Amino acid sequence: MITAQQKPIDEIRGMLVPYKRILVLGCASCVAECAAGGQKETAMLASTLRMKAKMNNEDVIIQEHTLDRQCVKDFVVTLDDIIGSYDAVLSLGCGAGVQAVAEMFSEIPVIPGLNTEFIGETRAQGLWVENCLGCGDCMLYYFGGVCPLARCSKQLFNGPCGGSVGGKCEINPDVDCAWQKIIDRLSRFGALDRLETIYPPKNWSRKQGGGPRKIIREDQQR
Amino acid sequence: MHYQHNRTLALFYCQNVPGAGERERIGLEKEYGQCIRFYPIACSGRLEPVHLLSALENFADAAYLITCPEGMCRYFEGNLRAIKRVMRTQDIISGIGLEKERVGIITGSKEGPKTLAELAKEIFDKVLQMEPSPVLGKGERSYDYCATEAH
Ligand code: SF4
Ligand code: SF4
Numbered sequence: 001m002i003t004a005q006q007k008p009i010d011e012i013r014g015m016l017v018p019y020k021r022i023l024v025l026g027c028a029s030c031v032a033e034c035a036a037g038g039q040k041e042t043a044m045l046a047s048t049l050r051m052k053a054k055m056n057n058e059d060v061i062i063q064e065h066t067l068d069r070q071c072v073k074d075f076v077v078t079l080d081d082i083i084g085s086y087d088a089v090l091s092l093g094c095g096a097g098v099q100a101v102a103e104m105f106s107e108i109p110v111i112p113g114l115n116t117e118f119i120g121e122t123r124a125q126g127l128w129v130e131n132c133l134g135c136g137d138c139m140l141y142y143f144g145g146v147c148p149l150a151r152c153s154k155q156l157f158n159g160p161c162g163g164s165v166g167g168k169c170e171i172n173p174d175v176d177c178a179w180q181k182i183i184d185r186l187s188r189f190g191a192l193d194r195l196e197t198i199y200p201p202k203n204w205s206r207k208q209g210g211g212p213r214k215i216i217r218e219d220q221q222r
Numbered sequence: 223m224h225y226q227h228n229r230t231l232a233l234f235y236c237q238n239v240p241g242a243g244e245r246e247r248i249g250l251e252k253e254y255g256q257c258i259r260f261y262p263i264a265c266s267g268r269l270e271p272v273h274l275l276s277a278l279e280n281f282a283d284a285a286y287l288i289t290c291p292e293g294m295c296r297y298f299e300g301n302l303r304a305i306k307r308v309m310r311t312q313d314i315i316s317g318i319g320l321e322k323e324r325v326g327i328i329t330g331s332k333e334g335p336k337t338l339a340e341l342a343k344e345i346f347d348k349v350l351q352m353e354p355s356p357v358l359g360k361g362e363r364s365y366d367y368c369a370t371e372a373h
């Protein structure tokens with residue numbers, strides 16, 4: 001999933017200054033899972049903004065609404081009935097959600113309320129960790145299901161680096177050494193020989209080398 | 223004897239707190255009128271920051287939570303989680319310039335347990351020392367004052 005965190009309240013308020021009728025728009029998918037932009041967080045932020053506006057005697061209307069998915073056109077289109085009541089949308093979607101809403105409603109400013117962080121996993125309650133860079137050419141098979149691009153601090157394809165101590169990374173003892181994990185897992189499966197290959201530098205052309213990426217699946221199209 | 227107060231406290235409390243039964247709550251509601259709004263919850267861990275914020279936004283000068291004592295939570299960790307959520311709410315309100323003390327948590331004591339009535343009075347006395355909330359314009363109060371015989 002995509003992880004995100006709310007921007008500081010002063011930054012958000014700064015971006016909202018010109019607007020008087022604001023829709024705080026949440027998304028009930030990834031950003032709800034990481035407790036940044038779901039229904040609850042949307043209600044909290046809207047309430048906080050209203051309180052600050054009242055304290056400053058600002059004449060603004062701030063309301064909230066949450067879509068099931070802000071990055072899917074079929075859900076965004078449901079805003080059609082209400083969006084005309086506002087002069088700005090404060091989106092609590094990830095960067096893709098913000099842009100999907102902006103793309104569909106080009107006449108209304110859509111302001112990001114979150115900083116989109118990374119593709120990650122919910123490892124425990126309240127703990128999200130980065131584990132994929134979306135490189136476009138997944139090599140997890142060779143590395144026992146542990147991504148050296150996302151999880152090795154030096155992004156080594158032919159690790160470890162020599163600084164690994166007790167399973168921890170030399171850049172920070174709180175960080176697990178990805179290469180220790182790669183070796184442990186490949187050993188468990190009797191597949192250490194996969195590391196006999198010298199892996200060439202990553203071919204990043206599959207990521208953004210060709211400009212913005214898209215996926216087209218004709219079987220999924222109408 | 224009647225006293226007049228124009229402060230409102232939103233008081234959320236775990237039903238496990240001594241003296242927190244329905245009958246006691248109804249008695250306290252009569253006593254405090256609009257000054258304290260009582261919200262029993264099955265476990266303090268169910269309280270979300272949005273509940274506290276919503277109270278502060280709409281009617282309360284302060285919003286407090288009373289939990290059962292540490293180690294006594296029927297759901298094991300509810301009261302510990304509640305502490306973190308109250309702290310988060312405090313950070314949020316201080317971010318917009320409201321005093322942190324407008325939100326608080328009282329964890330019951332195993333050794334000297336106090337009743338809901340005792341704790342409500344202690345918290346409300348503290349609220350009376352606060353300035354009226356800058357969020358609530360005078361005209362937005364749901365009452366002008368309330369009178370109680372016990373205070
Ligand atoms: S190899 Fe690429 S696609 Fe696979 S987990 Fe790593 S970054 Fe993601
Ligand atoms: S210690 Fe491990 S994770 Fe850290 S840079 Fe070296 S190989 Fe990568």
